[in-house]
Amino acid sequence: DSGVTQTPKHLITATGQRVTLRCSPRSGDLSVYWYQQSLDQGLQFLIQYYNGEERAKGNILERFSAQQFPDLHSELNLSSLELGDSALYFCASSVGAVPNYGYTFGSGTRLTVV
Amino acid sequence: QQPVQSPQAVILREGEDAVINCSSSKALYSVHWYRQKHGEAPVFLMILLKGGEQKGHDKISASFNEKKQQSSLYLTASQLSYSGTYFCGAISSGSARQLTFGSGTQLTVLP
Numbered sequence: 001d002s003g004v005t006q007t008p009k010h011l012i013t014a015t016g017q018r019v020t021l022r023c024s025p026r027s028g029d030l031s032v033y034w035y036q037q038s039l040d041q042g043l044q045f046l047i048q049y050y051n052g053e054e055r056a057k058g059n060i061l062e063r064f065s066a067q068q069f070p071d072l073h074s075e076l077n078l079s080s081l082e083l084g085d086s087a088l089y090f091c092a093s094s095v096g097a098v099p100n101y102g103y104t105f106g107s108g109t110r111l112t113v114v
Numbered sequence: 115q116q117p118v119q120s121p122q123a124v125i126l127r128e129g130e131d132a133v134i135n136c137s138s139s140k141a142l143y144s145v146h147w148y149r150q151k152h153g154e155a156p157v158f159l160m161i162l163l164k165g166g167e168q169k170g171h172d173k174i175s176a177s178f179n180e181k182k183q184q185s186s187l188y189l190t191a192s193q194l195s196y197s198g199t200y201f202c203g204a205i206s207s208g209s210a211r212q213l214t215f216g217s218g219t220q221l222t223v224l225p
Contacts (some may be wrong), residue, residue: 042116042216042218043203045212045214045215098143098165099124099137102148103213107154
């Protein structure tokens with residue numbers, strides 16, 4: 001157990017639907033990062049939150065949004081889902097705003113859009 | 115901009131050595147290395163900071179050439195457990211300090 005908790009582990013949903021992925025960072029970590037991993041794209045950075053505030057944005061679609069709550073857990077909302085959104089979504093956490101001690105990844109949520 | 119990793123895939127016999135390279139077109143602040151086994155989360159191996167020294171961890175070590183914006187991961191006397199996909203991640207010396215991953219190197223160690 002890495003200490004980063006992601007739920008659910010698997011999600012199957014239809015095109016056009018909306019889903020919410022949840023992440024609880026490792027105790028003491030203030031930063032949460034979201035990554036998308038699909039077969040042909042590797043690990044694509046989506047967004048980072050640090051202590052409740054958005055800190056950096058990557059290739060996140062407008063249909064996707066995220067937030068970090070006062071207890072530091074984070075949610076990634078994916079709406080108007082398309083087949084191409086099927087992927088493994090990882091959350092990672094680090095102590096500071098810049099990951100000078102590396103990331104700890106959660107076990108991921110596998111999203112399948114049918 | 116994504117760092118470039120090479121080779122894309124390596125097949126070794128147990129006990130052999132391997133080197134995985136990672137290069138960037140941007141000035142780097144730090145380089146991270148992670149290993150991901152199939153169906154699992156990436157696991158942090160080590161970080162090399164600008165101005166830092168070569169890091170090591172058992173028989174896996176890495177170097178960072180700041181002038182060339184390159185890092186190399188060295189796996190010595192490979193074990194079966196080393197199999198997996200190795201990703202380098204680079205943070206550029208800019209204000210954003212985002213970690214961008216390379217496309218990965220698939221390492222297979224055969225008995």
